[in-house]
Amino acid sequence: MSKNSSTRYATVPLPAGFPDDVTLPKFVIELGKRFDDAGYELALVGGPVRDMFLSSTVTDLDFTTDAKPEAIQQVLTGWAHTQWDIGAAFGTIGARYGDWTVEITTYRDEKYDPDSRKPQVVFGTELIEDLRRRDFTVNAMALRLPDFELVDPFGGVKALVAGVLETPGTPEASFSDDPLRMMRAARFAAQLGVTVSENVAAAMQEMAARIEIISAERVREELVKLMIAPTPRAGLELLVRSGIADYVLPELPALRESxxxxxxxxxxxxxxxxxxxxxxxxxxxxxxxxxxxxxxxxxxxxxxxxxxxxxxxxxxxxxxxxxxxxxxxxxxxxxxxxxxxxxxxxxxxxxxxxxxxxxxxxxxxxxxxxxxxxxxxxxxxxxxxxxxxxxxxxxxxxxxxxxxxxxxxxxxxxxxxxxxxxxxxIRPDLDGQQIMEILGIKPGPLVGRAYKYLLDVRLDQGPADYETAKQALLDWWADQPEAQTPDDEA
CATH class of the missing domain: 1.20.58 (Methane Monooxygenase Hydroxylase; Chain G, domain 1)
Structure with a gap:
């Protein structure tokens, strides 16, 4: 890496209000300036901002902008080492800068039709409206770039300090828009050590059945994230209390019946x-x-x-x-x-x-x-x-x-x-080729039966030399009906 690139990969401290030990890669400022020079807004958004307040290492860089996907690609050209279309229809462009992967998404609003598993996406023009559509207030915070201005219209920092999950709007509207957010609440309980507010808990109970419109693949991914979190018990208990587990993992609440x-x-x-x-x-x-x-x-x-x-x-x-x-x-x-x-x-x-x-x-x-x-x-x-x-x-x-x-x-x-x-x-003392040569048989299920028998002998009696294993095979063969069948019929 050249000195120039070393400077560009350096880190920069964040403004007052963030933990002192939290930094970001310096290229984040450079990226913000590129969008600003092109006449677009850019903000670091969601999980990375939340994690910085928790003094957690920021490993993912998610950005949001008023630029449409085609414009995003134009701004990234000449800056990103590689870029790709993650889902232009959903407004997301991916890029790699050195060892970092970034995702940049156009402001948007997405909702689920009551009977559909696929969100309807409409591009937006305002950052605050983009934040309003997000799942929880702790994820509805942003840092405007390149000046690192914190945008927290729904009290995400306050909720994070209190350790309580709230939704930017009503939880009923949020969970109706995307029912998977109810499982995400359980995942955050396991991952961040937070609880849910009374109104969020009530909405989860009332709307638990709506999780059925979500695809099995998306449910699985949330379940895996929950299970590998630091305290999965907290998330699982929330799924059971809310009744959501009755739909996604019914075997768990059924254990109470024992x-x-x-x-x-x-x-x-x-x-x-x-x-x-x-x-x-x-x-x-x-x-x-x-x-x-x-x-x-x-x-x-x-x-x-x-x-x-x-x-x-x-x-x-x-x-x-x-x-x-x-x-x-x-x-x-x-x-x-x-x-x-x-x-x-x-x-x-x-x-x-x-x-x-x-x-x-x-x-x-x-x-x-x-x-x-x-x-x-x-x-x-x-x-x-x-x-x-x-x-x-x-x-x-x-x-x-x-x-x-x-x-x-x-x-x-x-x-x-x-x-x-x-x-x-552990393997049998004779391999498949040796079995066929000793018994004079051709490849087929019979070889597998003989192999399994010799494996049982090996497990019961331990290792044996060739002659001992051969004799054990012949003794077994003598009791098999195929032993009396000509080779070309076996």
Whole structure:
């Protein structure tokens, strides 16, 4: 980078009223001057302004202007290193300046038709009207450039200091315009540690069903952002209290149905939230944080309990096979929310396996059982470690200590066996080509059956040499009906 570019990438302090440690890239002033010289307004808007008041690092630069998309592109020409059309129909142009990505959007007003999932966009001419359409007052603030004049017509700073979400207009009008804002309120509760005002909370309850017009993809994105926020519990509880969870994640409020009036067993809803909180505490020890797969599996691990609840003699309550039932339920919900296959499969697998450790007892598992535990978890083993430890919410300190000691023992055994056998990559002692050569068969399902059998042998008995594995394969083959079939018919 040249000295000239170093100067342009330098940072500048903000005017009085902002935290002293907050700065912005110097090129923001340069960009503001370019628009001003061209006869247009430009303002830094929304999240970046909010985050500066919170002394948070500004990583996104979102601007708004009275220039139309074509004019934005003209102003950026010769300044931006690259630029692209994010959505000219919605007034947004993207640009890259060094390592920074900026988005510049024409003042606009967008509303949802009562029966449509797509917003109607109309370009505006006034900054304050553009701010009026935004979701919450904490996001309806702007810095006019290049002079850094704060524009806060709806009391965003005051709301931010109070830690309360308010809407620029009435919440009913705001949520009618874009119902996803109700989920965004929950996300901000998780992300910023704020609460919602009484009128916002009332509107969310009254209008919860309107979330159904929002596409599954947009709901999913808000849910993911909520789950990886610092305190997702706050957002999830707001979704449940408002009734929005009944439409977007009904399995969560349904957990409250697993409790009984006599309180003879734990509150599954509160337990699930606690397990998620525990997982957040454990995740950095096992996986990259924040980790959506772990957190969501922790939240949903017991969703099979309402369907499997049974009252046993003596007043006991059982939830047999809730792990298997829950895995199917979470996979179904994630498919409906349009999650990708890998993420869905990972979360469902963790839900299915979350009870596996409780057969470990006092460490009496055989080496074979330990191998199967590792093999069944596959690359999700670190997630399973974190989830299993997080699932201990008992107030009985002696029981909690015993479970922790048992899991310490299991992890130690896994590590020992891994050193001896490379557990993470366990394979049968014979590969597919060797199986076909020994049995004289062609590629097909039969090879897969033989391969699976040898994998079971490997898990049960540990590694074997070629001759031992070959004999095990031949013994198995002798009992197969295909062994009596000529090769060209097999």
């Amino acid at each position: 409790s009984d009036d006599a309180h003879r067993h734990k509150d599954v809803y509160q337990h699930s939230l606690q397990v998620m909180d525990n997982a957040i505490q454990h995740e950095a020890d096992y996986v990259e944080a924040p980790n959506f797969v772990l957190r969501f599996a922790a939240l949903m691990h017991d969703i099979g309990k309402p369907k499997t609840r049974r009252f046993e003699p003596g007043g006991k309550v059982s939830f047999r096979h809730h792990d298997v039932v829950g895995a199917k339920m979470v996979a179904k919900r994630m498919r409906e929310l349009r999650f990708d296959k890998d993420t869905t499969k990972a979360v469902a697998r963790l839900v299915e396996l979350h009870m596996r450790f409780y057969g470990y007892g006092e460490g009496e598992w055989s080496d074979s059982a330990v191998r199967r535990y590792v093999t069944d978890a596959g690359n999700l083993l670190p997630h399973l470690h974190a989830l299993t430890r997080s699932d201990v919410t008992t107030r009985n300190k002696r029981k909690a200590r015993r479970l922790a000691d048992n899991y310490n023992d299991l992890e130690a055994r896994i590590e020992q066996l891994a050193e001896e056998e490379e557990l993470a990559s």
